Amino acid sequence: MAGKILVIEDEPDLAMGLKDNLEFEGYDVFIAHNGEDGLELAAREEPHCVLLDIMLPGMDGFETCHALRKNNVRSPILMLTALSAEVDKVKGLDLGADDYITKPFSIKELVARIRAALRRYEPTPAPRKRRKLTIGKATILLDKSIIEMEGREIPLGHYETQILTMLSQNPGEIIDRQHLLSEIWGLDNEPMNRSVDNHIVSLRRKIEDDPKKPRHIITVHGFGYKIVK
Numbered sequence: 140m141a142g143k144i145l146v147i148e149d150e151p152d153l154a155m156g157l158k159d160n161l162e163f164e165g166y167d168v169f170i171a172h173n174g175e176d177g178l179e180l181a182a183r184e185e186p187h188c189v190l191l192d193i194m195l196p197g198m199d200g201f202e203t204c205h206a207l208r209k210n211n212v213r214s215p216i217l218m219l220t221a222l223s224a225e226v227d228k229v230k231g232l233d234l235g236a237d238d239y240i241t242k243p244f245s246i247k248e249l250v251a252r253i254r255a256a257l258r259r260y261e262p263t264p265a266p267r268k269r270r271k272l273t274i275g276k277a278t279i280l281l282d283k284s285i286i287e288m289e290g291r292e293i294p295l296g297h298y299e300t301q302i303l304t305m306l307s308q309n310p311g312e313i314i315d316r317q318h319l320l321s322e323i324w325g326l327d328n329e330p331m332n333r334s335v336d337n338h339i340v341s342l343r344r345k346i347e348d349d350p351k352k353p354r355h356i357i358t359v360h361g362f363g364y365k366i367v368k
């Protein structure tokens with residue numbers, strides 16, 4: 140079995156089209172037409188990946204994303220959006236989403252993104268030492284994918300947790316951007332290159348006092364990133 144995918148999409152034709160195509164690719168597909176049903180299905184089926192439309196009746200995709208993470212859904216969340224504005228992308232990442240796919244998209248592109256997401260997702264990670272990281276005022280619980288900061292809990296997406304894990308393994312050292320891309324997203328994903336940058340922006344908004352003047356997640360132009368605790 141290739142994996143279970145939950146599709147939260149209110150347009151019946153699009154939802155059915157996705158179901159047919161993804162089943163053809165070997166996935167088990169569950170459909171919810173609104174956020175509330177999506178939350179229920181996520182709890183019941185424990186999908187390996189969630190495709191989440193933004194414009195939904197009732198709870199929108201952003202609220203649904205936030206609620207999924209609050210409910211301890213750790214699977215990669217790929218947001219489906221007709222909005223391509225950068226600000227919306229970062230908003231979803233703030234709430235714990237992992238990736239964006241702008242409508243209209245090809246099934247080929249979608250399947251490539253799902254594969255990349257699933258490759259890095261371990262549904263039942265082996266028990267290990269609790270991984271905890273302190274950056275500035277933020278305490279990052281890598282195993283729980285949350286940031287604790289000033290009495291608040293901020294959800295981290297799957298990719299963001301991976302990025303922080305990689306950066307924190309060698310604090311102060313520069314991690315090559317291409318290395319992050321190949322380790323986290325898989326090789327040869329040229330169209331997804333901006334994903335790293337979007338996630339870095341989102342992480343800064345979560346961790347930095349002034350995300351425009353980052354002091355902890357530093358860009359080293361032409362090379363990559365480093366973490367300064």
Ligand code: CA
Nearest residue numbers: 149192194195
């Ligand atoms: Ca919709």
